[in-house]
Amino acid sequence: MTTSGQAAVATAGHGGSTPGTRIEIRNLTKHFGSVIAVANLTFDVEPGRITGFLGPNGAGKTTTLRMALGLVRPTSGTALIGGVPYRRIARPLRVVGSALEATNFHPGRSGRDHLRVLGDTAGIGAARVDELLDLVGLKDAARKRAGGYSMGMRQRLGLAAALIGDPPVLLLDEPTNGLDPEGIRWLRGFLRHLSSQGRTILISSHLLSEVEQTVDDVVIINHGRLVKAGPIEELHGESTCLVRTSDPTRLAQALSDSAGVRSHPAEDGALVASTADLRLVGDIALKTGLPIWELRAQGGDLEQLFFALTEEPSGAAQTGAVA
Amino acid sequence: MNGAIRSEIRKVFTTRLWWGMALGMAALAALISMGFAALVSTDFGDGGDQPGGNQGNPFARMTVGTAQLIYNAGLVQQMTTLFPLALGTLLITSEYRHKTISATFLSTPNRWVVMVSKAIAVSVTGVLYAVVHAAASVGGGAAILIGVKGEPTLLDQGEVWKSLGIGVIAFVVWMLFGFGIGMLIRNQIAAVLIGVGVAFVAQIALNVIFTVQEWYSAMKWLPGNLTANMLITSDPVEGQQVDPATQSQYFEFWWQSALVLLVYAAVLAVSGAFLTTRRDVT
Ligand SMILES: Nc1ncnc2c1ncn2[C@@H]1O[C@H](COP(=O)(O)OP(=O)(O)OP(=O)(O)O)[C@@H](O)[C@H]1O
Ligand SMILES: [Mg+2]
Numbered sequence: 203m204t205t206s207g208q209a210a211v212a213t214a215g216h217g218g219s220t221p222g223t224r225i226e227i228r229n230l231t232k233h234f235g236s237v238i239a240v241a242n243l244t245f246d247v248e249p250g251r252i253t254g255f256l257g258p259n260g261a262g263k264t265t266t267l268r269m270a271l272g273l274v275r276p277t278s279g280t281a282l283i284g285g286v287p288y289r290r291i292a293r294p295l296r297v298v299g300s301a302l303e304a305t306n307f308h309p310g311r312s313g314r315d316h317l318r319v320l321g322d323t324a325g326i327g328a329a330r331v332d333e334l335l336d337l338v339g340l341k342d343a344a345r346k347r348a349g350g351y352s353m354g355m356r357q358r359l360g361l362a363a364a365l366i367g368d369p370p371v372l373l374l375d376e377p378t379n380g381l382d383p384e385g386i387r388w389l390r391g392f393l394r395h396l397s398s399q400g401r402t403i404l405i406s407s408h409l410l411s412e413v414e415q416t417v418d419d420v421v422i423i424n425h426g427r428l429v430k431a432g433p434i435e436e437l438h439g440e441s442t443c444l445v446r447t448s449d450p451t452r453l454a455q456a457l458s459d460s461a462g463v464r465s466h467p468a469e470d471g472a473l474v475a476s477t478a479d480l481r482l483v484g485d486i487a488l489k490t491g492l493p494i495w496e497l498r499a500q501g502g503d504l505e506q507l508f509f510a511l512t513e514e515p516s517g518a519a520q521t522g523a524v525a
Numbered sequence: 526m527n528g529a530i531r532s533e534i535r536k537v538f539t540t541r542l543w544w545g546m547a548l549g550m551a552a553l554a555a556l557i558s559m560g561f562a563a564l565v566s567t568d569f570g571d572g573g574d575q576p577g578g579n580q581g582n583p584f585a586r587m588t589v590g591t592a593q594l595i596y597n598a599g600l601v602q603q604m605t606t607l608f609p610l611a612l613g614t615l616l617i618t619s620e621y622r623h624k625t626i627s628a629t630f631l632s633t634p635n636r637w638v639v640m641v642s643k644a645i646a647v648s649v650t651g652v653l654y655a656v657v658h659a660a661a662s663v664g665g666g667a668a669i670l671i672g673v674k675g676e677p678t679l680l681d682q683g684e685v686w687k688s689l690g691i692g693v694i695a696f697v698v699w700m701l702f703g704f705g706i707g708m709l710i711r712n713q714i715a716a717v718l719i720g721v722g723v724a725f726v727a728q729i730a731l732n733v734i735f736t737v738q739e740w741y742s743a744m745k746w747l748p749g750n751l752t753a754n755m756l757i758t759s760d761p762v763e764g765q766q767v768d769p770a771t772q773s774q775y776f777e778f779w780w781q782s783a784l785v786l787l788v789y790a791a792v793l794a795v796s797g798a799f800l801t802t803r804r805d806v807t
Contacts, residue, residue, distance in 0.1 A: 268627075268805075268806070268807060269633055271626055272630070272631075272634050272803065272804040273630060273631070273806040273807070274806065274807060275805055288634060289634040289635070290634075294631060294633075294634055295631075295632050298631075300631055302627050303624065303627075306623065306624040306625055306628060307623065307625065307628055308619060308623045308625055309623065310538060310540040310541055310542070311536075311539045311540050312539070315535070318539075319532050319536050319539065320530040320532070320628060320632050321534050322528050322529075322532035323528045323529050323532045324528060324533055324630040325528055326631065363584060363628065391537065429732040502670050502673070506661065
């Protein structure tokens with residue numbers, strides 16, 4: 203609308219000085235009454251990479267995305283896309299594409315009309331809309347009412363809506379939700395392709411396994427707090443070992459006391475220790491006078507690790523997030 | 526801004542709601558007009574023995590004012606005003622019900638631009654509804670006047686057409702009432718029930734109370750009465766004996782009623798829009 207907005211898009215859009223557009227989340231906090239949905243969250247999302255935004259249900263993923271998109275006002279902190287807050291981007295659909303929930307369509311409006319309504323705001327016409335419907339494989343259902351679409355079709359329509367302005371940044375909330383394995387594979391290839399063009403892509407999920415093969419980086423949150431951020435290989439690198447003994451609680455205490463090794467109980471009385479050093483675990487068990495019934499390395503079981511990371515009580519935030 | 530307006534207008538016309546409501550409204554408007562036309566040159570409309578003073582019989586003979594009453598009968602009866610009210614409310618609240626409001630604010634982050642665009646789209650729809658309403662009412666009313674009553678339709682009179690033109694303001698205002706209520710309440714069912722409840726039930730109750738109490742000058746501030754008084758620019762009871770006290774239920778000029786209505790609509794719409802620009806969209 204304004205000239206300052208026009209200036210903002212120059213830095214946020216394709217014409218920035220660095221190739222690609224970075225997302226910067228800085229000390230982002232949101233309270234809903236007494237509920238702390240997001241607590242002092244800081245991370246970056248890099249261009250040319252796919253970042254998985256992970257956390258269990260209620261972790262604060264959607265709230266964070268909505269703050270980044272200017273829909274929810276942060277209690278404190280900032281979210282910048284290409285150096286500016288979303289609400290200051292003059293032609294937002296051409297800078298950021300987003301899909302928040304697959305159910306956000308008027309059931310009586312056709313998929314094509316939904317995209318045309320969006321396109322109008324950015325001067326995007328019917329030709330581009332039809333091209334997109336083709337791209338996501340919705341050509342045949344385009345003129346049918348969206349109320350009759352399957353979950354997978356809605357996800358595709360949401361993706362088409364996100365891509366309408368050919369934006370350098372994509373924010374997708376649970377895009378794999380409701381997709382069958384074939385659909386997930388299709389999405390993976392599609393996102394890979396988009397990412398290879400240098401786009402910045404952030405996808406949220408509560409299941410690491412669903413995005414494990416898609417993402418380059420992960421940002422894991424729990425109870426609104428950052429748990430882990432970095433390339434996914436670093437996660438793989440953090441291998442653990444499983445140990446079975448007569449008194450797992452005592453062993454856990456001993457591991458923590460004498461070597462600072464964290465551990466958590468696994469099924470049928472086993473213990474998973476966050477170290478790959480089997481000898482260390484064996485020595486400590488011997489010193490503590492505990493028998494070892496089983497001891498083996500667990501090479502980077504991501505799902506286990508994800509549970510370990512997100513099940514850990516995280517201090518002050520945990521009371522806040524139960525709602 | 527132009528893009529946002531085009532988007533909002535396309536939203537209105539890409540679901541079935543607008544023509545379904547238009548159809549229902551047209552049928553009702555035609556029926557009420559036919560009913561009014563059937564009263565011409567009878568003494569059914571005689572207000573002589575009603576509570577309050579003698580207000581005259583607008584149907585005693587066919588005057589320009591009578592024609593205005595017939596061709597705006599649905600609005601004067603405060604029945605068809607409920608259609609633009611409900612449509613305005615439904616159009617806004619369906620954005621919240623189906624959560625499309627997120628997409629709307631994502632494509633146009635300046636929420637005031639969205640609000641103004643919506644108000645314009647809703648007003649454009651109001652103009653269309655006014656045309657549909659006038660066509661249905663004139664069709665229904667004139668058919669009875671010509672076919673049954675053998676009375677002149679008075680459709681050659683400029684004042685009759687002026688009244689139909691003022692109908693456009695009535696529709697825009699009632700659409701904006703709906704828009705404002707929808708923005709304030711957001712919950713679709715609650716907003717429609719409260720809007721229609723206030724417009725219909727509360728107004729009838731207040732009208733009865735004001736008439737019984739003979740608070741004629743208070744009556745003219747009710748939105749429904751303002752609408753009727755704005756539309757009827759020519760006195761249908763001209764030449765009849767009426768209680769002068771009842772005259773204070775009208776403004777002297779039609780545009781005064783129009784102005785009051787527009788102020789009401791602006792207050793509702795702006796306060797709804799203001800809240801919307803501040804609230805989180807979750
Ligand atoms: N409008 C709101 N009012 C009150 N509390 C809210 C609101 N929106 C979210 N919350 C709370 O904030 C916390 C984070 O919710 P959020 O939806 O961001 O989580 P999420 O990580 O997206 O979860 P999911 O995987 O279930 O989608 C939850 O405890 C939720 O109950
Ligand atoms: Mg969520």
